[in-house]
Structures are given as C-alpha cells and as structure tokens.
Amino acid sequence: MTEDLDSYVGDPPRTRWHRAWLIAAVTLGALVAAAAFRSSTGVLLxxxxAEFGWSRATTSGAxxxxxxxxxxxxxxxxxxxxRWGVRRTVTASLVVVGVASGLTTLMTAPWQLWLLWGLLIGIGTGAMALxxxxxxxxxWFHRxxxxxxxxxxxxxxxxxxxFLPVIARTAENSGWRAAALIVAVLALVVAVLVGVFLRDRPQDHGLLPYGLDPGSTEATTTRAPSTESPAVVAIRVLRQASRSWTFWALVLTFWVCGWSTNGIIQTxxxxxxxxxxxxxTTAAGLLAVVGIFDxxxxVGSGWLTDKVDPRYLLVGYYGGRGLSLLALDxxxxPGVEPGMWVFIVFYGLDWVATVPPxxxxxxxxxxxxxxxxxxxxxxASHMVGAGVGASVAGWVRTSxxxxxxxxxxxAVLCFAAVALALSIPRRAPADVDEPAVSRPA
Structure with missing residues (x-):
C-alpha cells in the first residue's frame, strides 16, 4: 500500500536528532538485560x-x-x-523473564527449575535474541x-x-535468591521502559527511517501488518527461503560460527x-578479556559492513578464526605467553563480528x-552448531x-565457511521481495 509523503512530519533525513536513536538505546537496554538474564543461570548453578542436593545433570539439563x-x-x-508488534512482544517477554526469575526463589522441585529456567526464561530471552x-x-535505520x-x-x-559480576557477588554475599531477585527487578524495570518508549516503526511517529531520502521507493511504500499466525509465517518463510542456496550458505556459516565460539571456546x-x-581462574580471566574485545x-564490524562487501568480511572473519584455532595448541x-594474548585479542575482535554482515x-x-x-x-542454526560443537569437543577430549x-x-569447518561465504551471490534476484509481501486472500 502507498501512503502520501505529506503524512510524514518534517524532513527526517536532515534533522540533527532522530527518534531512531532513542529506539536504538531502548533496544540496546533490552538486549543487554537479556544477556544478563541468560548469564545468571551459570552463576546460580x-x-x-548445594541447597537442594540436585545433581549437575538436573541443573545443566535445565x-x-x-x-x-x-x-x-x-x-x-x-x-x-x-503480527503483534515489537513493543508488545518484547514487553511481554521481559515480564515473563521477570516473573519466572522471581518465582525461582520459591521453587522446591527439579521440575520447577526446568519450567522456570529452562522453558519460560529460555523462550523469554529467545524473543530478545539478536x-x-x-x-x-x-x-528504523537506512543510514x-x-x-x-x-x-x-x-x-x-x-x-x-x-551485570555478571554484580549477580555473582550478590549470590556469594546474600544468597542465590537475592541474585535471582535482582534479575527479576531488572527485567520488570526494562519492561516498563520498553512499553513507554519503544515503537514498532518510524511511521508510528510520522517519520522515515534515519537517513532515508523521502523520494526513494522505500519511503513511498509501506506494508500492512501481517494477519497470519506467527507460526505459519515462520514456517512459510523457511519454506520459501530454503529454495535459495544463499539461505543454506548463511545457515551453514552461522552453524560454524556457533561451533567455533560458544561450542568449543566458551565451553x-x-x-x-x-x-x-x-x-x-587465569583462564576465566582470559575469557573475560575476550568479552571486552568482542x-x-x-561495533567495528558493523561500521565496516556499511562500507565493504559483507561476503568478503565473512571470508576474513572465518579464515582468521581458522588460522587462530590451528595455532591454539x-x-x-601454564602461563600467559605473548602468543596467547594474540589469540585472545583476535578471537575477541572476531567473536560475533560475523553478525552484522x-x-x-x-x-x-x-x-x-x-x-x-x-x-x-x-x-537458530548458530545455537544448534554451538550445542553440537560442545558435545563433539567433549567426546574428543574423553576419547x-x-x-x-x-x-x-x-579450523577445517572455518575454512569451509570461507568457501561457503564466497559462494553467496553478490545480489539477490530482482523479485526477492515478492514472497515477503504476499498475503492470503
């Protein structure tokens, strides 16, 4: 559907401040909070x-x-x-995480741990993933x-x-319930901020995306919200996208990304x-340094993605990661030698640099x-790759x-990802958007 440009207020691309930056700040807060929720489970295990006498198999299963x-x-x-909007979805997810984290302070049985930590917090944080x-x-952004x-x-x-040091210190000094309550309060506070400030689209405020020329095709065309079931949409898009080699190349490269980061290094x-x-303790400190350089x-990878062919960035990231893994042994x-610092700094810079491209x-x-x-x-393929990689590496260590x-x-998988990235065409077919906007009659 096409809307008259007069319905937009002002000239967004030329204004000094654009609401997109406020939306970005609120979104960043939600993502940072979600990361705190996910990392807290490892601290509280x-x-x-110790309190309930549950086995590591029970807690790690959750x-x-x-x-x-x-x-x-x-x-x-x-x-x-x-279907329902970003603001409502994220607000509801934060409330679920906050309530579930608060209820963990009352749990007495393993099934409650699986329900709260595993099911509810897993789904809640998954809705706020990348x-x-x-x-x-x-x-919200064109530029x-x-x-x-x-x-x-x-x-x-x-x-x-x-947040992880705060949660860990609280658990040590005041008990794990106090730490869980910090997560619960943080989630509910961020839920309020999201509900007040986040908006689904620039058009909700009579704006264009930041940096978009008002005369462009993207500026003059909007799409009505989907009325289909979200599950139907997700499966339909998967079915359509799976006909393209590009989709499988991206799935496989990100599968390798999960294997080579969360799967073997983090684990x-x-x-x-x-x-x-x-x-x-020294090795854990080195992983913290990885997080700093991450x-x-x-951020640097995002800046480069605006200027360099994303395919070539992926080639550089996966190729460098493969060489680093070859040198890890x-x-x-016993000590931290100069070569280890090179590995830690590079792996940190490269850790999720693959995401923007x-x-x-x-x-x-x-x-x-x-x-x-x-x-x-x-x-999703990234997380599956991480799980498989962690299991395979554990089997290798045992055997x-x-x-x-x-x-x-x-390392071999990373070099294979280089070839996969090079196999992606430079541009999509001209009719790429057609299936995305088709709606049932």
Missing amino acids: EPVE VSLNLVLYGLTAPFAAAVME VLGAIIANR HRGLVTGIFSAANATGQLV HFIPAAHDHGMPA IAGT AVLA TVALCRTHFGLERSGVVFGWVF QGDYHWAWLFA
Whole structure:
C-alpha cells in the first residue's frame, strides 16, 4: 500500500536528532538485560545444587533446555513481532523473564527449575535474541544500519561484563535468591521502559527511517501488518527461503560460527587451558578479556559492513578464526605467553563480528520485511552448531585425552565457511521481495 509523503512530519533525513536513536538505546537496554538474564543461570548453578542436593545433570539439563529454546524461539519471535508488534512482544517477554526469575526463589522441585529456567526464561530471552536487533536496525535505520547492528550484537558481551559480576557477588554475599531477585527487578524495570518508549516503526511517529531520502521507493511504500499466525509465517518463510542456496550458505556459516565460539571456546577453553597447567581462574580471566574485545570487534564490524562487501568480511572473519584455532595448541601453556594474548585479542575482535554482515546479507537477499524471520532461522542454526560443537569437543577430549583434534576439526569447518561465504551471490534476484509481501486472500 502507498501512503502520501505529506503524512510524514518534517524532513527526517536532515534533522540533527532522530527518534531512531532513542529506539536504538531502548533496544540496546533490552538486549543487554537479556544477556544478563541468560548469564545468571551459570552463576546460580552451584548454590542451587548445594541447597537442594540436585545433581549437575538436573541443573545443566535445565540450562541446556534454555539454550535450545533460546535459539529455536528466534524465528517464531520475529514472526510474532510482525503480527503483534515489537513493543508488545518484547514487553511481554521481559515480564515473563521477570516473573519466572522471581518465582525461582520459591521453587522446591527439579521440575520447577526446568519450567522456570529452562522453558519460560529460555523462550523469554529467545524473543530478545539478536533477531530483535536486526528487526529494529532494518526498520528504523537506512543510514548506519550495519553500525547499529554491530552495537546491538555487542550487547551480549556488555550484559555479561556489566551485570555478571554484580549477580555473582550478590549470590556469594546474600544468597542465590537475592541474585535471582535482582534479575527479576531488572527485567520488570526494562519492561516498563520498553512499553513507554519503544515503537514498532518510524511511521508510528510520522517519520522515515534515519537517513532515508523521502523520494526513494522505500519511503513511498509501506506494508500492512501481517494477519497470519506467527507460526505459519515462520514456517512459510523457511519454506520459501530454503529454495535459495544463499539461505543454506548463511545457515551453514552461522552453524560454524556457533561451533567455533560458544561450542568449543566458551565451553572448553578453560578445561583445555587447565590441561596445560594454567589455573582455571587465569583462564576465566582470559575469557573475560575476550568479552571486552568482542564489544570493539562487533561495533567495528558493523561500521565496516556499511562500507565493504559483507561476503568478503565473512571470508576474513572465518579464515582468521581458522588460522587462530590451528595455532591454539602452540600457545596454550601454564602461563600467559605473548602468543596467547594474540589469540585472545583476535578471537575477541572476531567473536560475533560475523553478525552484522550476516544480517546485511539476509536483508539483501530476502528483502527488508522477511529478513528478520530469515535471520531468526539462521540464528537458530548458530545455537544448534554451538550445542553440537560442545558435545563433539567433549567426546574428543574423553576419547583422545586432549583437545588437539577438536581444534583442528573446528579450523577445517572455518575454512569451509570461507568457501561457503564466497559462494553467496553478490545480489539477490530482482523479485526477492515478492514472497515477503504476499498475503492470503
């Protein structure tokens, strides 16, 4: 449907301040808070086990359910946002996380842990995964989309760096229930901010996306909100996108991304370093440094995505990651040698630098409207890759006595991702947007 440009107020591309930046700030707050919620479960595992006598299998099973749902919720959450709106979806998700976290202070049985930590918090945080940032960046920004996507992508590391020490210290000094209540209050406070300030689209305020020329085709065309079931939309977009090689190339590269970050480094770096004589506390500190450089790397990657072909960025990121993994055995030692610092700094800069170019390729090849759902499916593959990678690396360590072949296999996967990135066409077919806007009669 086409709207008269007179319905827009002012001349957004030329104004010094645009509401898009307020929307971005509120979105960033929600993403940072979601990262804090997810990271808090790892801190609270041991205190919960100590109080109730539950096994590590029981508590880690709830966390595993949380991770799986976190990934699989993303494409359906994107469809829900198209149907019911971003503000309502995110506000409801934050309320669910806040209530579930608060109720954990009253739990007495393992099934309640699985219900609250695994099911409710998994779905709630999954609805605020990177797909939320991709949708807001695509809708509210024409200029600096890549940079904004990079800032959103850095929210995961930011949330852990800012809130994880607070939650850990509270759990140690005041008990795990006090720490859980911090998460609950934070979620409900952010829910209020989202409900008051977040808006679904620039058109809700008579605006164009930041930096968009009023005379462009994108400015003169809007689409009516979907009336389809979110589940139907998510499956339909998957079916349509799966006909394209580009979709499978993005799914497979992001699967490798999950395998080579959360799967083997986040899960196995500390025990691998300990195998070489490094104290666990030192190895944990190195992972914290990875998080610091992750912020700089992801924001920088977003800036580059606005200027460089995203495919070539993916080639550089996966190629460099593969070379780093080949060198990991050589730099692991009882102490922190210069080579280890090189590995930590590079891996931090590269950790989720893949997100902005992957989001940009989803938008280029699948259209502005359905790119959020497509990226949701791509993101789901990331979490599946992480889970498989963690399991395979654990099996290698058990059967071989070290992680040597786990690093080598992950490196080979990264080099395969380089070839996959190069196989993606530069541009999408001219009719890429047609399936995205088709509606049932």
